[in-house]
Amino acid sequence: MDLNYLISFIYAVIVAGTPLLLATLGEIITQKAGNLNLGVEGMMYIGVASGFAVAYYTKNPIFFILAAILSGALAAFLYALLTVTLKANQTVTGLALSIFGTGFANFVGETITNTSPTRTAVLDGKLMSYFKPINIPLLSDLPILGRLLFQYNIFVYLAVLIALVTGYFLFNDIRGLNLRAVGENAAAADASGIDVFKYKYLAICFGGALSGLAGAYISVITAGGTWTANSVSGLGWISVALVIFAGWNPYKAIFGSAIFGALRVLRFYLPRQSFNLPNSLYGALPFLVTALVIIFTSIFNSKEIQQPAGCGVNYDREER
Amino acid sequence: MEKEQLNGLNAIELKGINKSFGSVVANKNIDLTVRKGEILALLGENGSGKTTLMNMLSGIYRPDSGSVFVYGQEVHIYTPQDALNLGIGMIHQHYKLVDNLSAAENIVLGTKTKKQSMSQLAKNIEQLSLHFGLNIDPNKKIYDMSVSEKQTVEIVKVLYRGAKILVLDEPTAVLTPQESKKLFAIITKMKEEGNSIIIITHKLNEVMEVSDRVSVLRKGECVATVETKKSSAEQLTELMVGRAVDLSIERPETFKSDPVLEIVRLGVRNDEGVEMLKDVNFDLRSGEILGVAGVAGSGQKELCEALAGLQKVEKGAILYYKENIVGRTPDEIIRLGISMSFVPEDRLGMGLVASMGMTDNMLLKTYKQSRGGFVKRSPARLKAKALIERLDIITPGTETPVSKLSGGNVQKVLLGREIESQPNVLITAYPVRGLDINSAYTIYDLLNEQKMKGVAILFIGEDLDVLLELCDRIMVLYDGQVQDILQADQVTKEQIGLLMTGQKPRELKEVR
Numbered sequence: 001m002d003l004n005y006l007i008s009f010i011y012a013v014i015v016a017g018t019p020l021l022l023a024t025l026g027e028i029i030t031q032k033a034g035n036l037n038l039g040v041e042g043m044m045y046i047g048v049a050s051g052f053a054v055a056y057y058t059k060n061p062i063f064f065i066l067a068a069i070l071s072g073a074l075a076a077f078l079y080a081l082l083t084v085t086l087k088a089n090q091t092v093t094g095l096a097l098s099i100f101g102t103g104f105a106n107f108v109g110e111t112i113t114n115t116s117p118t119r120t121a122v123l124d125g126k127l128m129s130y131f132k133p134i135n136i137p138l139l140s141d142l143p144i145l146g147r148l149l150f151q152y153n154i155f156v157y158l159a160v161l162i163a164l165v166t167g168y169f170l171f172n173d174i175r176g177l178n179l180r181a182v183g184e185n186a187a188a189a190d191a192s193g194i195d196v197f198k199y200k201y202l203a204i205c206f207g208g209a210l211s212g213l214a215g216a217y218i219s220v221i222t223a224g225g226t227w228t229a230n231s232v233s234g235l236g237w238i239s240v241a242l243v244i245f246a247g248w249n250p251y252k253a254i255f256g257s258a259i260f261g262a263l264r265v266l267r268f269y270l271p272r273q274s275f276n277l278p279n280s281l282y283g284a285l286p287f288l289v290t291a292l293v294i295i296f297t298s299i300f301n302s303k304e305i306q307q308p309a310g311c312g313v314n315y316d317r318e319e320r
Numbered sequence: 321m322e323k324e325q326l327n328g329l330n331a332i333e334l335k336g337i338n339k340s341f342g343s344v345v346a347n348k349n350i351d352l353t354v355r356k357g358e359i360l361a362l363l364g365e366n367g368s369g370k371t372t373l374m375n376m377l378s379g380i381y382r383p384d385s386g387s388v389f390v391y392g393q394e395v396h397i398y399t400p401q402d403a404l405n406l407g408i409g410m411i412h413q414h415y416k417l418v419d420n421l422s423a424a425e426n427i428v429l430g431t432k433t434k435k436q437s438m439s440q441l442a443k444n445i446e447q448l449s450l451h452f453g454l455n456i457d458p459n460k461k462i463y464d465m466s467v468s469e470k471q472t473v474e475i476v477k478v479l480y481r482g483a484k485i486l487v488l489d490e491p492t493a494v495l496t497p498q499e500s501k502k503l504f505a506i507i508t509k510m511k512e513e514g515n516s517i518i519i520i521t522h523k524l525n526e527v528m529e530v531s532d533r534v535s536v537l538r539k540g541e542c543v544a545t546v547e548t549k550k551s552s553a554e555q556l557t558e559l560m561v562g563r564a565v566d567l568s569i570e571r572p573e574t575f576k577s578d579p580v581l582e583i584v585r586l587g588v589r590n591d592e593g594v595e596m597l598k599d600v601n602f603d604l605r606s607g608e609i610l611g612v613a614g615v616a617g618s619g620q621k622e623l624c625e626a627l628a629g630l631q632k633v634e635k636g637a638i639l640y641y642k643e644n645i646v647g648r649t650p651d652e653i654i655r656l657g658i659s660m661s662f663v664p665e666d667r668l669g670m671g672l673v674a675s676m677g678m679t680d681n682m683l684l685k686t687y688k689q690s691r692g693g694f695v696k697r698s699p700a701r702l703k704a705k706a707l708i709e710r711l712d713i714i715t716p717g718t719e720t721p722v723s724k725l726s727g728g729n730v731q732k733v734l735l736g737r738e739i740e741s742q743p744n745v746l747i748t749a750y751p752v753r754g755l756d757i758n759s760a761y762t763i764y765d766l767l768n769e770q771k772m773k774g775v776a777i778l779f780i781g782e783d784l785d786v787l788l789e790l791c792d793r794i795m796v797l798y799d800g801q802v803q804d805i806l807q808a809d810q811v812t813k814e815q816i817g818l819l820m821t822g823q824k825p826r827e828l829k830e831v832r
Contacts, residue, residue, distance in 0.1 A: 192430035
């Protein structure tokens with residue numbers, strides 16, 4: 001296989017893996033607080049729609065990013081309100097959020113396209129230019145390395161940075177320790193003087209913010225600034241699976257999202273003549289891999305790599 | 321300076337504390353004082369409101385009314401953090417530790433300390449432990465620890481937060497006599513340094529041994545506070561129960577026939593492949609109670625589960641009337657008449673379905689006998705009602721989820737159901753754990769009644785006093801091996817205690 005082909009494959013993998021990484025990091029933090037939020041898909045859609053709408057009308061890149069992040073966080077806040085404060089079932093609430101988010105995005109998207117004279121909605125070119133692959137003089141022009149490391153859009157670097165920061169936070173900061181305690185055993189964390197509710201709310205909203213940011217990515221990078229229906233198309237669900245694949249570890253999530261990104265673009269890079277598989281099979285690959293991972297983790301049953309013990313269980317201090 | 325000011329003040333004063341859960345009144349107008357530098361025992365039966373009261377001190381619950389004074393100042397404790405800030409640390413009966421974190425991580429959890437290196441932290445912890453004669457490995461994970469080690473972590477954890485007032489909820493429930501002695505030495509030292517300690521318990525010998533004063537709760541009310549020295553076990557029991565109680569346990573003589581159950585060279589490995597039972601030999605005769613003593617985790621659980629067919633047996637045989645039952649399913653074993661009322665540490669874990677009512681729990685063992693595809697509830701309901709009558713089970717009704725009942729009542733439901741099936745062999749583990757005196761004696765009476773009927777009973781226990789009085793023979797397990805099987809009326813508590821820690825019977829004889 002020739003080198004250029006390989007490089008462009010890796011490039012495509014990273015570009016495809018970035019939204020997965022963002023959403024996965026958010027869900028890792030959420031689950032570390034003991035909440036299983038299955039609304040990732042929905043929160044991403046909400047991020048896509050809010051970001052797109054704001055970008056379409058204001059043409060301002062800052063407002064665009066903020067709208068995506070804040071709308072994701074707001075959706076997560078509602079989830080937190082329902083599960084943490086009102087103690088609703090986490091699974092059901094998360095699923096409802098996913099369904100709601102999908103519908104919300106369709107509603108917003110159709111409203112915009114229907115009111116547009118051309119029946120399509122395309123974002124302002126100047127705004128889009130902010131999210132082009134970056135160009136650092138010298139570095140970006142390096143042979144091979146330039147293309148491999150210094151020619152991505154801004155989100156890619158941001159996502160890796162966030163991964164490193166959340167990883168450091170979780171494993172090296174006392175607040176990260178507190179967060180892990182909340183997710184493992186909320187009663188123990190509470191008795192240790194940790195404000196369980198604050199940690200849960202903040203972690204869940206952080207998770208939503210990252211899902212929203214992943215939504216922003218999808219609207220300008222994956223969909224290229226044109227309104228596309230069903231643009232998230234299961235990325236949120238893959239992210240939930242990636243959390244398990246990465247073993248709740250933000251560092252491993254970087255590699256995990258690259259692998260799952262590869263599974264998503266594989267179909268474009270495998271030569272047709274030798275691998276003539278149906279497209280839907282490629283689409284199923286990430287989920288097949290996840291199923292295998294779950295089987296293997298349960299066979300080896302490590303005490304260190306486990307879903308936080310309190311995940312899915314709502315905490316009530318006065319419960320007897 | 322500050323210390324002198326505090327002199328003469330009470331560490332804690334509770335005035336007119338009330339707390340209800342729905343229609344259940346847990347604490348009624350309680351007044352309680354704890355002096356500086358004393359050990360106050362909080363004595364009371366199960367459900368008398370001891371833990372509820374202390375949970376209000378530690379910020380888990382809030383009182384409905386009443387006031388709390390700490391060192392003379394009125395305070396409002398809304399969260400555990402508030403309690404810790406006031407220097408109140410509580411060691412809960414069910415330890416509040418995060419299993420997959422290390423001891424040091426658990427200790428530092430939630431503190432406002434700026435980030436410090438783990439080695440510095442370990443050093444601090446070591447110093448603190450050394451001072452009080454505690455012994456912990458800061459880097460050991462909680463899931464690798466024994467119960468006694470976990471308790472030590474809990475103690476260091478509250479000390480690390482600078483607690484001056486320590487609340488211990490049933491601290492000795494899972495400790496060996498030797499470990500309890502050590503714990504008492506530690507809290508006595510804390511007391512001598514001016515700290516105040518509240519110890520919740522219903523073990524009278526401990527109250528007499530360690531406390532300065534005793535406050536007795538009964539049905540949510542504080543009925544008396546007395547100086548320990550001026551009191552007696554009999555007086556305290558009377559205060560606690562509300563009437564005089566005979567504290568001796570009967571050991572009726574029965575005719576003991578041939579062995580019902582013979583265990584031959586039994587070997588069991590757990591899921592991780594660790595050998596939990598090694599070459600275990602003993603027999604169980606009808607009309608006898610065979611007690612099993614041992615430190616928690618010595619193989620008691622595996623023994624029970626192997627007998628009940630829940631655990632895969634690697635080696636050896638279990639003979640029931642000379643017939644090997646190894647490899648039979650639990651269902652087949654139940655039909656042979658071996659009934660296991662096994663109560664793991666978590667009482668509702670294996671014995672009963674917590675969210676079901678008594679009727680449905682009764683059905684679990686009998687539904688297979690009913691014909692046709694439908695379950696008949698009414699006979700089970702009648703049985704449940706009969707049990708409520710007979711064992712004085714306090715419950716709103718037969719359909720109330722058993723998780724809503726108090727520990728003693730759950731235990732009665734469990735044991736009652738097993739007895740209802742008229743077994744030949746009864747296996748019961750920790751049947752009185754956490755129970756008050758009244759309920760415990762009801763359970764002992766039930767067991768004796770079964771023994772008189774000729775049932776062979778295996779009694780896994782933890783209170784050595786009880787084992788010595790109730791059982792005919794006592795088998796001591798250590799590290800999955802049978803140390804010795806002794807006639808209960810011919811040994812002392814200390815001898816059993818030593819066997820439990822792994823000393824060989826021969827060494828023992830030399831000591832004697």
